[in-house]
Amino acid sequence: MHQFDRHIAGLFLSISLICGSAAAATEGVHQRLLVLDAHLDTPEKLDFPGFDILERHDKLADMSSVDLPRMEEGGLDGGFWVIFTSQGELSEDAYARARTSALLRGVTIREMVARNPDQFELAFDHDDAEMIVAKGKRVVYQSIENAYPIGTDISLLQTFYAFGIRMLGIVHTTNNQFADSSTDKSGQIWGGLSPAGRELVREANRLGIVVDASHAHDDVLEQMIELSATPVILSHSGANDVHVHPRNVSDELLLKLAASGGVIQMNSLGSYLKELDMPEGRRARMLEIRQQFGPSRDFDEATAKAYLEARRQLAAEMPAPMADFEDFMRHFLHTLALIGPKHVGVGADWDGGGGVRGMEDVSSLPRITEHLLAEGYSEDDLSDIWSGNVLRLLKAAEDYADQH
Numbered sequence: 001m002h003q004f005d006r007h008i009a010g011l012f013l014s015i016s017l018i019c020g021s022a023a024a025a026t027e028g029v030h031q032r033l034l035v036l037d038a039h040l041d042t043p044e045k046l047d048f049p050g051f052d053i054l055e056r057h058d059k060l061a062d063m064s065s066v067d068l069p070r071m072e073e074g075g076l077d078g079g080f081w082v083i084f085t086s087q088g089e090l091s092e093d094a095y096a097r098a099r100t101s102a103l104l105r106g107v108t109i110r111e112m113v114a115r116n117p118d119q120f121e122l123a124f125d126h127d128d129a130e131m132i133v134a135k136g137k138r139v140v141y142q143s144i145e146n147a148y149p150i151g152t153d154i155s156l157l158q159t160f161y162a163f164g165i166r167m168l169g170i171v172h173t174t175n176n177q178f179a180d181s182s183t184d185k186s187g188q189i190w191g192g193l194s195p196a197g198r199e200l201v202r203e204a205n206r207l208g209i210v211v212d213a214s215h216a217h218d219d220v221l222e223q224m225i226e227l228s229a230t231p232v233i234l235s236h237s238g239a240n241d242v243h244v245h246p247r248n249v250s251d252e253l254l255l256k257l258a259a260s261g262g263v264i265q266m267n268s269l270g271s272y273l274k275e276l277d278m279p280e281g282r283r284a285r286m287l288e289i290r291q292q293f294g295p296s297r298d299f300d301e302a303t304a305k306a307y308l309e310a311r312r313q314l315a316a317e318m319p320a321p322m323a324d325f326e327d328f329m330r331h332f333l334h335t336l337a338l339i340g341p342k343h344v345g346v347g348a349d350w351d352g353g354g355g356v357r358g359m360e361d362v363s364s365l366p367r368i369t370e371h372l373l374a375e376g377y378s379e380d381d382l383s384d385i386w387s388g389n390v391l392r393l394l395k396a397a398e399d400y401a402d403q404h
């Protein structure tokens with residue numbers, strides 16, 4: 001080999017060695033960190049007939065992004081497992097149905113933990129996460145997405161607190177009795193929080209529950225920042241200055257949130273990250289499938305199979321457009337540069353529509369750590385981002401409740 005060639009080859013070898021050890025070091029950092037996601041919509045999957053959280057699933061085969069094998073692979077220690085209720089009409093009958101449905105979803109979460117006591121453990125206080133991970137288990141905090149099932153009886157929040165709820169998302173995609181949504185096509189009805197919504201925020205503070213303004217109208221977020229005795233979280237949101245969408249939040253409001261001690265957890269739902277061209281008629285086909293099969297909670301095994309087959313067929317005929325990992329990171333890096341690593345975390349909306357090309361499920365989470373380290377963020381920053389910030393907010397909620 002020519003001397004010059006050897007020199008070049010040696011150079012390449014040392015570069016690849018450095019890169020190799022850098023990758024290993026990155027992986028080491030990620031595995032060392034306490035890694036929590038603030039918004040896991042997985043409980044809905046748990047109610048799906050035949051779904052086993054201990055088995056490896058596949059995004060394409062059954063639209064699932066979270067299970068134990070993939071949590072292990074992606075170094076995801078746990079997070080906030082969501083009791084989600086879709087919005088219905090504002091009537092006493094509908095509230096009662098929603099309340100039952102939400103309580104049953106809470107039972108589902110507890111059942112997952114009870115059936116798998118060596119793998120999962122319920123978490124309540126801010127310092128439980130560390131303790132559970134030290135035992136080699138996954139952390140199960142619980143949260144509510146959409147306070148609708150609380151109906152008109154605010155005292156029900158105490159029942160949910162006793163259940164273990166430690167984060168409360170006020171509203172979902174349309175207005176409810178407590179607040180205006182960011183995406184209700186009919187516009188606002190309350191000008192932000194309703195009187196009951198204000199009472200609900202105060203009650204959450206009194207109990208020690210972190211209040212969550214994801215999905216809420218900007219006016220709601222602003223009023224919650226003013227009203228809440230403890231910092232507000234956006235459990236799964238994005239940056240409006242990167243992509244204009246009602247589910248994203250402006251720099252101005254993010255600065256207000258951070259100034260009040262609050263935190264935004266970055267979402268990975270494609271259509272919030274950038275403009276995606278939905279194939280003509282896909283939404284209508286999706287709606288048809290949902291109407292044909294009804295709520296997944298009522299499926300038997302045969303219906304579940306038929307439903308998945310219909311979804312796979314739709315995906316084959318009209319693939320849903322996807323955003324890329326780089327689009328997700330664009331929101332992430334913009335927000336970090338704006339408000340700093342003490343106010344940003346991850347709530348990627350797994351099993352709720354989250355996932356991008358290059359990070360389809362939780363097994364790819366080390367990519368985030370790798371990317372942020374390469375951007376110059378330190379291991380301490382990463383520690384805040386992956387769990388320190390959300391747990392700081394939980395501690396603030398606990399401390400306030402202890403003193404009041």
Ligand SMILES: [Zn+2]
Binds near residue numbers: 145215349352
């Ligand atoms: Zn959501």
